[in-house]
Amino acid sequence: MRVALLALPLLFAAPIHAADDPRPETRSTVAAPISYPATDKVPVTETLFGETVADPYRWLENDVRTDPKVAAWVAAQNQATDAYLATLPGRAAFKARLKQLFDYERVGVPEKKGGRYFYARNSGLQNQAVLYVRDSLNGEGRVLIDPNTWAKDGATALGEYEPSEDGRHLVYAIQDGGSDWRTVRVLDVATGRPLADELKWVKFSNLTWAKDGSGFFYSRFPAPDAAQQFQALNENQSVYFHKLGTAQADDRLVYATPETPKRGHSTQLSDDGRWLIVTTSEGTDNRYEVTLVDLADPAWKPRTLIRGLEHEWGYMGNQGTRFWWTTNKGAPRSKVVSMDIADAAPVTRDVVPEDSAVIESAGVVGGQIVLVYMVDAKSEVRRYDMEGRLLGKLALPGVGTVTGIRGEHDDAEAFYAFTSFNVPTTIYRLDMKSGTATPWATPKVAFDPSRYGVEQRFYTSKDGTRVPMFVVRRKDVTGPAPTMLWGYGGFNVSYTPAFSAARIAWLEQGGVFVLANIRGGGEYGKAWHDGGRLKNKQNVFDDFIAAGEYLIAQGITKKDGLAIQGGSNGGLLVGAVVNQRPDLFAAALPAVGVMDMLRFDRFTAGRYWVDDYGYPSKVEDFKVLRAYSPYHNVTAGKTYPAILATTADTDDRVVPGHTFKYTAQLQASDIGPKPHLVRIETRAGHGSGKPTDKVIEETADLYAFAAKWTGLEIKSGL
Incomplete structure (x- = not known):
């Protein structure tokens, strides 16, 4: 299943998951004075649109790894x-x-390629999740990549990864010290041994295998100046093809826009493997251009299908030259459309019209359209046939969130995760024919989830807008509480x-x-x-x-x-x-x-x-x-x-x-x-x-x- 989510540099941060004194702690109403470290004030000012703006701490913008003065300030x-x-x-x-609480098994949504199942697993207190592979649905998992062996401090992680169509190889990204930069390697799945291939200066990139497994497409930036690699602007991202067994210097340039250096490019492969879909954006506003590269043509000449950076477009799947997309063009909450790309000027046809709910993710699995909707910030999953006729809604275990639906366009099974504030993330297998889901990986946790209640409320903002919130607490906590x-x-x-x-x-x-x-x-x-x-x-x-005002007025705190x-x-x-x-x-x-x-x-x-x-x-x-x-x-x-x-x-x-x-x-x-x-x-x-x-x-x-x-x-x- 392809979802309309690309490797964009969003400002994204998830909520933190992230000898004792036996006496209950009490709060002091008087704060003890704190002696803060001295910070130099340097008289830096700028006149911006007629206003003088002071910036006395601009020197603190310098990289802590290269500026001893900043490093000393950080230490203090x-x-x-x-x-x-x-x-x-x-x-x-x-x-x-x-x-x-962290010491429980956590399993990711598996991806099936070549009959093998690839998934991440953390046994509990491991610093990094380990990548496993199974040779059958219920077979014994074996370790494929254990990033916990990569660094003594545990700060080198497995980033993005993608198995080849036949499941023989796996391309994966190494993330060191939390940086967005990636080093990309390739693994032989049968032996678990890495190949000699190594790619640098990869960031905000999908990893997209060619159908025949001969290599993969990726996006990279030019190598930055060594002193500026963690601060320099990221511009001139380009798409390359890397053929297995060759040096990165020999990679084939597939798509670039040097005349517009701020544009970034992500890749996907069509279901039949014929077309590379390049999605181009300039910011974070989900406004895309879409370019197709016909891989059956040795020239790999790009054809821009959708121009203008005006609307959101998410590839879902294709049957020959008929392509399905999600888009917010004329539909602020998104809809599903199809088009025939064989036409010189393809026109879209509505397949699943816009709904009062918002389409969160979408794809084609087992010959069906699967849409994850968001209804008042909660998930609802609906299945349609390829012409947009509703087949049914997926029965979920409660109010929560469905993520990571994975499955192939021609496969009879898919996998997804369900989670809520009081429900640890559980992995389900979905039978596409019957529409029934069964647990595939259920965590066992060191607390009783039934003790906690989740309530959705709506409150009024300053301008009268109705805003939802979720309130989570122990069921016996009824009065004002921190x-x-x-x-x-x-x-x-x-x-x-x-x-x-x-x-x-x-x-x-x-x-x-x-x-x-x-x-x-x-x-x-x-x-x-x-x-x-x-x-x-x-x-x-x-x-x-x-x-905040509502929580106080309602006696929640x-x-x-x-x-x-x-x-x-x-x-x-x-x-x-x-x-x-x-x-x-x-x-x-x-x-x-x-x-x-x-x-x-x-x-x-x-x-x-x-x-x-x-x-x-x-x-x-x-x-x-x-x-x-x-x-x-x-x-x-x-x-x-x-x-x-x-x-x-x-x-x-x-x-x-x-x-x-x-x-x-x-x-x-x-x-x-x-x-x-x-x-x-x-x-x-x-x-x-x-x-x-x-x-x-x-x-x-x-x-x-x-x-x-x-x-x-x-x-x-x-």
Whole structure:
């Protein structure tokens, strides 16, 4: 099954999964003074559209790996943060319990190729998931790749992988230290031995095998300057074909757009293997061009099928020259169309019209169209025949999220994952003929899921918009309780019910977790996304603030019991709302956030994000960005909540300079006595590939900090 999701550099961060003092922890109402490390202020100013903008901490944008002064600042900040965290008695209890909660088997959705089943598995506390293969559906799995042997600190991970059509070979990507850069290798599946093939400077790339297994297509950037490989802008991505057994220098250039260097390109192969589908974008706004390369023609001449970067197009499958797509052209919540590419000017025909629900993913499996819809931020799966006639809906075990449906266009079986806040991710096998699903991998966890309830509520934002939220807590927690409010609100990314072992550690102590489905995401299609981006970005912050006010007004938490958390674009969210309403929150946990909205587009993948944020170089966008940029709007004279920001030294998605500068500004401002600290992880990036032990350590620190300032009493031995 092909889904309309490409290897784009989205600002994406998932919610954290990520000797004890036997006495319950109590919160001090008076914060002890903290002596922050000294941070040099360098008089840097710019006049932008008539406004003088100060940037005294610009030197903190330098790479910590090459600038000794920045490295010394990082070491001093971590020392100060570690000293404070060591005073929190709940930290050890959280860490011990998190180790227990993470110690359960986790299995990924299998992919079937050549009769073999490829899937990832973590036995529990392994730092990285291991890739297994089975030679039959219920056969014994054997280890194919164990990335835990690659690095002593566990920070080298298996990234993307794809088996060849016959299942004989596997191409896979190696991710080191959390970086977005990948090294690509090839494995002989029968022997488990890697081939000599090795590719560099691969990033934001699909790995697409040719039908005959002779090689694969991939996307790469030119090699950057060695000193700038983690900070330089990513431009001039091109598609290449690598033939097995040859050097990367001999790879064949398939598609490039040097006249438009900001464009990026992803690849897929048609079901019959004849056409390479190249999907081109310039940002993160799901506006694509589609180019076909006829692989039956030795010239591999590209033909642009859909021009204009105007709408979303997702390849689903084909039968000869008839192609099926999902698109939001004329359908903000998406629909399924078909076209005959043999026509000189193909026209689309509606197959499954737009619905009140949003199509989240789509594909052709076993001769059927399978659509995963999002209904009020919850999954619903429907099956259709190839002409769009409804065959039935998939029976799901409850309110939750379906992800990763995998199956071939001509196969009788498919696999998918189901998860919810209180349901660990379970893998199901779907019989395409009968439409029945049976569990294929069911986890056994160290807690009782039945103790926890999930409730969906709707609240009203500042402008009257109705916004959904999920409230998760122990069923016996009925009164006001310390609450963690989580949000994202951007890039058309939808956050739906999903299980997190880490979150259980907060819930079982009596805390509440709330996910607010604020505007900027894709929960209700294009209109919901558009309502929270560019000039409408303030709606995102208003929605989140309204969620906090609602939780207090409804007695779910007390005024001094609300912590907020978000990562990446969600880190920006946390930073912005703290500046706007510091009185509303007791604690704030912004992770890997975009904190300088006037310079975000100057580093690595930042230039892609102008679709959501706008251009700092344009006066209309500048005014909007300047008004909410977290770094530029810290307001002295107000009492801020306790803040523990997090980032990582090798984050080359949102460079750590964002958080460094933001932290320096917080610590230099008169914003009250509560701690304003930063936790800087080493050999970790934006989140992907982070080892389990680092996730546990970081989560224990964050939860202990939030517990301290929301009044959550931590009990050991639960």
